[in-house]
Amino acid sequence: xxxxxxxxxxxxxxxxxxxxxxxxxxxxxxxxxxxxxxxxxxxxxxxxxxxxxxxxxxxxxxxxxxxxxxxxxxxxxxxxxxxxxxxxxxxxxxxxxxxxxxxxxxxxxxxxxxxxxxxxxxxxxxxxxxxxxxxxxxxxxxxxxxxxxxxxxxxxxxxxxxxxxxxxxxxxxxxxxxxxxxxxxxxxxxxxxxxxxxxxxx
Amino acid sequence: xxxxxxxxxxxxxxxxxxxxxxxxxxxxxxxxxxxxxxxxxxxxxxxxxxxxxxxxxxxxxxxxxxxxxxxxxxxxxxxxxxxxxxxxxxxxxxxxxxxxxxxxxxxxxxxxxxxxxxxxxxxxxxxxxxxxxxxxxxxxxxxxxxxxxxxxxxxxxxxxxxxxxxxxxxxxxxxxxxxxxxxxxxxxxxxxxxxxxxxxxxxxxxx
Numbered sequence: 001x002x003x004x005x006x007x008x009x010x011x012x013x014x015x016x017x018x019x020x021x022x023x024x025x026x027x028x029x030x031x032x033x034x035x036x037x038x039x040x041x042x043x044x045x046x047x048x049x050x051x052x053x054x055x056x057x058x059x060x061x062x063x064x065x066x067x068x069x070x071x072x073x074x075x076x077x078x079x080x081x082x083x084x085x086x087x088x089x090x091x092x093x094x095x096x097x098x099x100x101x102x103x104x105x106x107x108x109x110x111x112x113x114x115x116x117x118x119x120x121x122x123x124x125x126x127x128x129x130x131x132x133x134x135x136x137x138x139x140x141x142x143x144x145x146x147x148x149x150x151x152x153x154x155x156x157x158x159x160x161x162x163x164x165x166x167x168x169x170x171x172x173x174x175x176x177x178x179x180x181x182x183x184x185x186x187x188x189x190x191x192x193x194x195x196x197x198x199x200x201x202x
Numbered sequence: 203x204x205x206x207x208x209x210x211x212x213x214x215x216x217x218x219x220x221x222x223x224x225x226x227x228x229x230x231x232x233x234x235x236x237x238x239x240x241x242x243x244x245x246x247x248x249x250x251x252x253x254x255x256x257x258x259x260x261x262x263x264x265x266x267x268x269x270x271x272x273x274x275x276x277x278x279x280x281x282x283x284x285x286x287x288x289x290x291x292x293x294x295x296x297x298x299x300x301x302x303x304x305x306x307x308x309x310x311x312x313x314x315x316x317x318x319x320x321x322x323x324x325x326x327x328x329x330x331x332x333x334x335x336x337x338x339x340x341x342x343x344x345x346x347x348x349x350x351x352x353x354x355x356x357x358x359x360x361x362x363x364x365x366x367x368x369x370x371x372x373x374x375x376x377x378x379x380x381x382x383x384x385x386x387x388x389x390x391x392x393x394x395x396x397x398x399x400x401x402x403x404x405x406x407x408x409x
Contacts, residue, residue: 010306011307014314038282039308042281042283042286042288046286056240057244079251093209098242103221104218106394107391114384141380166381168378176348
């Protein structure tokens with residue numbers, strides 16, 4: 001209970017420290033900002049230690065006797081050569097491994113999820129005005145992204161239509177983002193006025 | 203030669219191997235795929251270590267030479283050390299000091315930081331949403347309909363507003379996002395091929 005109370009006070013003070021930026025940039029905000037940077041990085045240290053290094057490296061190697069995991073361990077250690085001017089080129093090996101494997105994995109994934117599934121979802125019966133608008137919108141947006149052909153004549157008109165669809169998409173995304181930020185603001189206000197100051201009715 | 207040739211060859215082999223394994227429904231292929239994904243995670247942890255050491259070195263140097271703002275660097279180093287050590291030594295489960303720090307320090311600060319953007323987004327919208335072109339007008343109209351449709355006042359103004367908001371999200375917005383997604387997919391495929399075949403090699407850095 002005491003730790004919860006201390007925690008609420010700490011969270012409230014840090015929240016106010018960050019909101020002090022609304023007045024102007026100041027030392028209190030800078031202090032909170034720097035704490036956040038350190039704590040956020042420390043969070044990943046703890047997280048990856050327990051979710052990756054221990055279960056995927058230490059346990060298979062020490063308890064399971066799987067010497068194959070020495071390969072990623074060696075590559076990981078090569079990554080640390082970035083701090084040496086003479087040997088930093090060795091860090092290209094693990095980089096190449098991760099980037100090459102990542103690129104290989106992303107090809108079938110992109111074909112399936114980003115292309116095939118999207119086209120499949122667009123091939124719908126044109127039984128309503130909305131379905132017609134959806135199909136025309138996807139086609140027009142794709143035409144807009146066709147940069148290897150001049151947007152002139154009929155193609156130009158379709159590309160302009162694509163621009164309008166894109167503007168609706170950006171507007172909707174903007175509206176959604178604003179509402180998400182406002183929700184967070186309401187959440188912080190509820191925390192300060194409710195959990196901390198107990199001014200809100202339960 | 204070895205400085206660039208070995209990484210390029212490794213990138214090609216891993217790229218082709220991981221792309222081809224998707225089409226080979228064999229237990230061995232699955233085993234290789236899962237192992238390589240685990241290995242990528244292990245290597246990525248060391249990439250994080252490079253980041254931690256780099257950040258630590260920069261801030262440590264600022265403190266040692268008393269450069270401007272060095273006192274803030276102490277806060278960064280303290281936050282990194284406390285959270286990192288508590289996480290490694292004490293565990294990350296509920297009830298640990300690490301979880302307490304996450305709940306009462308990191309999470310509130312992150313969500314406050316994000317909520318701070320609400321103020322700046324509104325001021326940016328005020329400056330950016332001047333309706334000078336047809337496109338800007340369409341963008342403004344879509345944003346207004348979506349925002350009004352998400353709050354009770356929208357329905358109070360007219361009950362069609364939430365319906366219009368949902369329609370905008372589900373039909374023209376979906377059409378645009380689907381077009382963008384297909385474009386991103388094609389771009390990702392071409393970029394991946396460029397990386398695998400060594401056309402794109404910026405990750406190797408400069409000599």
